[in-house]
Amino acid sequence: MKSSEVRLDRLSKEYGRMVAVDEVSLAIEPGHMVALLGPSGCGKTTCLRMIAGLIRPTSGDVFVNDKRMTDVPVHRRNVGMLFQNYALFPHLTVEENIAFGLEMRGISKADAARKVSEALNLVQLSKFGKRYPAQLSGGQQQRVALGRALVIEPAMLLLDEPLGALDKGLRESMQVELRALQRRLGLTTVMVTHDQDEALTMADKIVVMRDGKLEQVGSATEIYQRPTSKFVAQFIGASNLFEGPIEQRNGNGAVIRVSPELSLQVDQLPPTTSDVMVSIRPEAIVVERAGQTPAAQRANSVTARVDQAVYRGFVSHYYLKTPSGGQIIVFEQNQSQQAGLRYAVGEEVVARWEAPSNHIIARH
Amino acid sequence: MTTSDDAVTVLTVEAPAVAQRRARWRMALPVGLLAVPMLAFLTYFFFYPAFILLFSSIQTQDSRGIIGRPFTLAHYARLINVELYARVLWTTLRISIITSALATVLAYPVALVMVRSRPMVTRIITLIVIAPLIVSVVVRGYGWQLVLQNGPKGMLNWILMTLHIVDAPISVLYTEVAVVIGSLHVFFPMMVLPLASALGKIDPNLEDAARMLGAPWWKVFLRVTLPLSMPGFVAGFTLVFSLTAGSFVIPAILGGASAVMLGNLIEQQIFVVYDWPFGAAIAVVLVGLVLAVNGFSMWLLEGRRLRRPE
Structure with missing residues (x-):
């Protein structure tokens, strides 16, 4: 299958005075999987449907391999799509569903039959060809939808929350499977999801959207480790956010004073603004019993009291309160032989972390 | 149909599942009763006349206009x-x-x-x-x-x-x-x-x-x-x-x-x-x-x- 390059050029959609998508520009490399991620109402689905051609943009264009697609009707675009509710034709068998796109392309019965059986093999449903969608489980139905979308050899694949209706275990195995298949076929794919785990698991590139605009575009590690805005830091994973003035500049970094008991040593060149926002991921923080470390105050370290503790299997979540009332969230991985929580509620502890874990947020 | 006293004595000895089904039946009964007036109306004013209609269509009318025997399919043939x-x-x-x-x-x-x-x-x-x-x-x-x-x-x-x-x-x-x-x-x-x-x-x-x-x-x-x-x-x-x-x-x-x-x-x-x-x-x-x-x-x-x- 030939990989296509997809480009969105200042794509916008307005409904009356409501702007659903606001000048979104994005280049998608051939064979890449891109996830549009954001809370509901951020415009990600509208964006996907504009790429599909199901919604006409108010302004802006969609290019596939530098060919302008904006005025090409949906049925001539050759784009495959998976819907959250599968959208299988209930009155047609699995085979007939998969053959639908081939039939629309006027492919001969014999060729179509061969391609349908190949597609059924690809999605591991060879034995289910004669069944009706209602006779299949949710996971099987989405496989049929995948087969139906792939059999037309689409220029790209669009996924609209494709696994949202499946239960957790099945969803995770389908994520891995779908990703492997997409890589093998080298199929340029755009996925819409509100599930950050899904985006992190599946996408080469994550596009975080907010209020119709692009908030941040980057790989999973970039988005997770170097969020550029407070919104991204909080939306992807959990973050401890601290804010304070620059106390002192040293070398390529600075010391930021958050509260009387907490100062942060950052290794990044701080911006010129007076107040700096810093995010620290909860898993970067180490908790120790108070008294084990010298009482002398150091940067990136604070004495706090355990306010809440939650045991969650392979991790424990601790919610700490600093003397000045700030909250710190810590995720600690549990050891296999560990008996429950390591720290009790009310216990006095010291939380500390390394300077590279401090990440300056450019936009508050 | 058992009286309610009988039902109570039976309930005490029956298996829970049966008792439950029976209890549900006793609940359903008054609901069924709600349909009785309409059923009675339809029986008397619809099903009964419809039956008379069907019945007259296979009978003979004599010169005085009285409908009776012999039975015949002549009207359909006509x-x-x-x-x-x-x-x-x-x-x-x-x-x-x-x-x-x-x-x-x-x-x-x-x-x-x-x-x-x-x-x-x-x-x-x-x-x-x-x-x-x-x-x-x-x-x-x-x-x-x-x-x-x-x-x-x-x-x-x-x-x-x-x-x-x-x-x-x-x-x-x-x-x-x-x-x-x-x-x-x-x-x-x-x-x-x-x-x-x-x-x-x-x-x-x-x-x-x-x-x-x-x-x-x-x-x-x-x-x-x-x-x-x-x-x-x-x-x-x-x-x-x-x-x-x-x-x-x-x-x-x-x-x-x-x-x-x-x-x-x-x-x-x-x-x-x-x-x-x-x-x-x-x-x-x-x-x-x-x-x-x-x-x-x-x-x-x-x-x-x-x-x-x-």
Whole structure:
């Protein structure tokens, strides 16, 4: 299958005075999987449907391999799509569903039959060809939808929350499977999801959207480790956010004073603004019993009291309160032989972390 | 039926599951009682007369007008063998089928617009479709009589001649065409509403999926929308067919002598000729016809339903 390059050029959609998508520009490399991620109402689905051609943009264009697609009707675009509710034709068998796109392309019965059986093999449903969608489980139905979308050899694949209706275990195995298949076929794919785990698991590139605009575009590690805005830091994973003035500049970094008991040593060149926002991921923080470390105050370290503790299997979540009332969230991985929580509620502890874990947020 | 005292003693010894089922049955009983008044009404005023009707149709009426033995099928034979009567039967079938077919063709676009538009538009169209039901069929029949009147003074003819579409007035009133037009107007909502209901149940994603797989709009309609709206079509067709076949007022006012339908023939036999057994036989045939169409459509719908699950 030939990989296509997809480009969105200042794509916008307005409904009356409501702007659903606001000048979104994005280049998608051939064979890449891109996830549009954001809370509901951020415009990600509208964006996907504009790429599909199901919604006409108010302004802006969609290019596939530098060919302008904006005025090409949906049925001539050759784009495959998976819907959250599968959208299988209930009155047609699995085979007939998969053959639908081939039939629309006027492919001969014999060729179509061969391609349908190949597609059924690809999605591991060879034995289910004669069944009706209602006779299949949710996971099987989405496989049929995948087969139906792939059999037309689409220029790209669009996924609209494709696994949202499946239960957790099945969803995770389908994520891995779908990703492997997409890589093998080298199929340029755009996925819409509100599930950050899904985006992190599946996408080469994550596009975080907010209020119709692009908030941040980057790989999973970039988005997770170097969020550029407070919104991204909080939306992807959990973050401890601290804010304070620059106390002192040293070398390529600075010391930021958050509260009387907490100062942060950052290794990044701080911006010129007076107040700096810093995010620290909860898993970067180490908790120790108070008294084990010298009482002398150091940067990136604070004495706090355990306010809440939650045991969650392979991790424990601790919610700490600093003397000045700030909250710190810590995720600690549990050891296999560990008996429950390591720290009790009310216990006095010291939380500390390394300077590279401090990440300056450019936009508050 | 056990008395409540018996039931209590039985309950104490029975297994919990049985006791539970029995308790549910005791709960359901008063609900069932609610249907009794209507059932009694229908039994006395509908099933009993229907039985008498069926019974009279196979009996003989003597010269004094008394209906009794011997039993005979002569009335049915007469309906089929006498050309005049057989023609009425065919006219009825023809008018009903044409009306239902035209209603289907006209109702699909209306139902589609009703389902796919913004709520405000949907409400207005629904109102327009339903509004004629408020006006009595008789009034609407006379209204159509004025519109379709033969001769240059009829509204339709006046319009056609003013626009120079025809040179001489055409004759529509007192033909089958007039009956079809009138029936179409009266029974149109019975086609639109079930169709709209069926179309409304179709997941819009299915049509989007079909378009994305390469189907132009008309193929989307033929391969997805139409087959999935079949339950609504069958229900609507059956309703319009049954109502048209059984209609009396519209053919009486708009059909005149040249488009007599079974309903008018029955009226004639009962009130003019006083041949009750023959009138009864016609009525039985009419009911049989409608039941057959209903049975066939039920079979169609059942068949579709049975094909899907295991």
